[in-house]
Amino acid sequence: MSLKLSVVGTGYLGAVHAACMADLGHDVVAVDVDAAKIALLAEGKAPFFEPGLPELLERALATGRLRFSTDYSELADRDVHFVCVGTPQRKGENAADLTYVDSAFGELAKHLSSATLVVGKSTVPVGTAARLQDMLRATAPAGDAVTLAWNPEFLREGFAVKDTLHPDRLVYGVEGGEVGERATALLDEVYATTISDGTPRLVTDYPTAELVKTSANSFLATKISFINAMAEVCEAAGADVVALADAIGHDERIGRKFLGAGLGFGGGCLPKDIRAFMARAGELGADQALTFLREVDAINMRRRTRMVDIAREQCQGTFIGKRVAVLGAAFKPDSDDIRDSPALSVAALVRLNGAHVSVYDPQAMDNARKVWPDLAYAESAVEALRGADVVLHLTEWREFRELDPATVGDVVRSKSIVDGRNALDPARWRAAGWTYRALGRPRA
Structure with a gap:
């Protein structure tokens, strides 16, 4: 059964969810306050790199079942509303910043004049759903006819389309009683194709659903x-x-x-x-x-400084006057996302210690330049390596794994590589005359 859905927020989660829901046969309108992003999406262009999304957008737009808008009033007649806005870390604190969530729910509430289901998909602190349910019923024109469910997302960047169309589980956080049963039944209609494919579906209360992600x-x-x-x-x-x-x-x-x-x-x-x-x-x-x-976080951050230490060792104890090639800027392959990227963190630390740093990434160059304009950027892996005293492999792109160590050995000053992802073949690089170092592995 085809339903009329809305998606509030067209960032990474929202854009993928909107396109996938349209691909499943629903009529979808997605809204965002960012007019430039909406214009791109309306042309079938993804504002970020995600394999398979441009093709999906093009296919969904061609059916007429997907459209993008900046006008919240277009949401008034929808059966189900998905809220997919971000919850970044609050500046100067560890807590989540719920500014975008509260704003999205507040604006959406103004247009809910009849019985409808609102579904939160954002990752929020436990207790948020109950607060937002109270807010919706207090401020929406339809009052108690508005129901909230929490349906957390489990997307992996680089696999977001697959994870939306074929998730490993669906979780519904709903109220008890008949209200929760109606919300569950409606979500079952939304995900009918997914459920029929055998995807497990778990129905819980609000706090449990919020805690899952x-x-x-x-x-x-x-x-x-x-x-x-x-x-x-x-x-x-x-x-x-x-x-x-x-x-x-x-x-x-x-x-x-x-x-x-x-x-x-x-x-x-x-x-x-x-x-x-x-x-x-x-x-x-x-x-x-x-x-x-806290220790999990501390161990994770120590890896970055350890990487810098090993690179310094490979440069005979100092970065001053040395050229360092950095392969990778995105935090993971198959993405252009540089948020809290270990690769760029290491690149910046190395530069701060006096090295000339040349960075290359297949997809994240534009984003990296905006945030780290003081780093140097190369147009290819080979250009990044040219004249390098040490090469740092920091994002596990296939392109980097397939580099020929014999060929690139001709362009560097010193055949020294530090594999920050343990993804390269040590024997292959050493056979080509390289000094190979990696985190947690013997020197030779």
């Missing part, structure tokens, strides 16, 4: 920081963290995913989500439950 991200961050802590021990003991991860990953209780030791995590989710989770736990009087996340 932050709990999942905290677990993943903990797993990454655990293996990076083991990398520190491996370096001290002369062991190999990659072989260690392979060995313990065969235990089905542990698994190999997210045991990739290296430079650590970044981006717009894991770092700010674990910090906001700690802040909210403190507000609830449960701060001791999450004190371990």
Whole structure:
């Protein structure tokens, strides 16, 4: 059954969700206050890099089931409204900034004059949904006829289209009783195709649904920081963290995913989500439950300074007068997202210590230039490497993994590479005459 949906917010989450819902057969209007972004999307152009999204936008727009607008009044006749705005870290604090969420709900409420379902998808501190439900019913013209559900997203950048169309689970946070049952039934209609494909669907209360995303991200961050802590021990003991991860990953209780030791995590989710989770736990009087996340965060940040230390060692103890090539600017491959990027953090630290730094990334160059204009940028990996005293591999793009060490060895000043992602083949690079170093691995 086709429904009339709205999506409030056309950032990373909202744009992907709107296009996917239209692709599933629903009639979708997406609104945003950013007129330039709306104009781009209306032309079928994604304002950020995400594999598969431009093709999906083009296909959905061609059907007439998807349109973009800056006018909230176009939302008045919708059956279901999805709120997909960001919750960045509050400036100077660990807590989440709910300014965009509160603004979106406040503006949307003005146009809810009949019975409708509002669905929050943003990652918010536990307790937010109940507050927003009270606000909607107090301020919307339809009053108690407006129902709220919380339906957290679980998108991975680089796989967002797949994760929306074929998620590994659906979570509905709803009220109890008949109100919750009606909300559940309506969400089942929205996701009918997904559910028919066998996707598990879990119905919970508001607090549990809000906790799912932050709990999942905290677990993943903990797993990454655990293996990076083991990398520190491996370096001290002369062991190999990659072989260690392979060995313990065969235990089905542990698994190999997210045991990739290296430079650590970044981006717009894991770092700010674990910090906001700690802040909210403190507000609830449960701060001791999450004190371990402080060390998770600390281990993650130590990886960056350790990377700088190893690079300095490769430059005979000083960056002064040295040229450093940085391969990577995005926080992960298949993305142009540079939020809290470990790669750019390392690049900036190296430059601050006196090196000339040349950065190259297949997709994130424009974003990097805006935030870090003082760094030098190359037009290709080879140009970044030209004359380099040391090469830092910091984002695991396929392009970098496929570099021929023999060929690029001809353009550098010194055949020295530090693999911050443990993604290159050490034997291949060493066979070509390179000094290969990596986090948590023996020197040779």
